Amino acid sequence: MDLKKAQDTLLKIQRLNKIILEYSEGIPAAKLAEELDGERKLMLKYIKDLYVSFSGEILTPPATKPVPGKRKLIPKKMEKKEIPLEIKTPPKEKKEPAKPKLVPKKELPKPPEPKPELPKPKSKPAPEPPVVKKDPPKPKPKPTPPPPKPQTVISGFNKKYNELFNIEEAKDIASKLNQTPLKTLKRMAINDRLLYTNELFGKDANAFSETIDTLNQLNSLDRARQFLEQKIMDKYDWADEEKMKHARDFVVFIRRRYL
Numbered sequence: 001m002d003l004k005k006a007q008d009t010l011l012k013i014q015r016l017n018k019i020i021l022e023y024s025e026g027i028p029a030a031k032l033a034e035e036l037d038g039e040r041k042l043m044l045k046y047i048k049d050l051y052v053s054f055s056g057e058i059l060t061p062p063a064t065k066p067v068p069g070k071r072k073l074i075p076k077k078m079e080k081k082e083i084p085l086e087i088k089t090p091p092k093e094k095k096e097p098a099k100p101k102l103v104p105k106k107e108l109p110k111p112p113e114p115k116p117e118l119p120k121p122k123s124k125p126a127p128e129p130p131v132v133k134k135d136p137p138k139p140k141p142k143p144t145p146p147p148p149k150p151q152t153v154i155s156g157f158n159k160k161y162n163e164l165f166n167i168e169e170a171k172d173i174a175s176k177l178n179q180t181p182l183k184t185l186k187r188m189a190i191n192d193r194l195l196y197t198n199e200l201f202g203k204d205a206n207a208f209s210e211t212i213d214t215l216n217q218l219n220s221l222d223r224a225r226q227f228l229e230q231k232i233m234d235k236y237d238w239a240d241e242e243k244m245k246h247a248r249d250f251v252v253f254i255r256r257r258y259l
Contacts, residue, residue: 006053013046015205019193022186022209039190158229160239164251165225179252181259185212188253199246202236221258 020039024032157165193208201208211232218224233239238247 002053006050009046009050009053013043013050016043016046018205018209019190023188023190023193025186036190157225158233161225161229161233163244164238164248165221167252167255179259180256182256185216185254185257188212192253196246196250199243200236200238200250201232207232215254215257219258221255224254224258 016039020036020043024036027035197203197205197208201211211228214227215224218227233247237243
């Protein structure tokens, strides 16, 4: 019995079960079965691994045994009998070559002589219309550009995390979809939960869930940043270059809660 492997598998089952319970809040059962099909298969795999760790047996599907008393009927091949066919061809009649008919040559008519062209009478030029002088069009006044929006200066925050919170306006369709408002942060996809838990929270699922609950209760992005800088970012070293991309994606997601 591999006790260490069984303990690791049991921890995986507990983490996955907790994520599924959090995600399934307020979702109908019919829709939940479709969305969590991959998680269901993953849970079955963990359960099989746990069984193998305790028993040492390898689960294999049972072999199907033939049912006694039944025989497979093999159809006999039909023998093909060839019947000789006698084809009688009628004798070919000899045809005499047709004699060419003599066609008398017809004389072509002579082309008519061209008639002399008469000079065309000269038409008088049409009088030119009087020129009416028009005043040049007045140039349209250029629209005055709107005054630039005042930039909110964030004070009291750690400057090394400014790059995470400087989010540009969306230009393409994909970026605009990532900036639609959210009523709750618990509607995060399962894959994103696992990614952020492993990369930004040191594989601590409890710390991740508590952070999401706290951010859901805050009413502005500044309050959220203040909480993350004081409790999370320095603790899990989000300023590391390898974690900056995932940290920025996480900030873009939670920002939708405060739009």
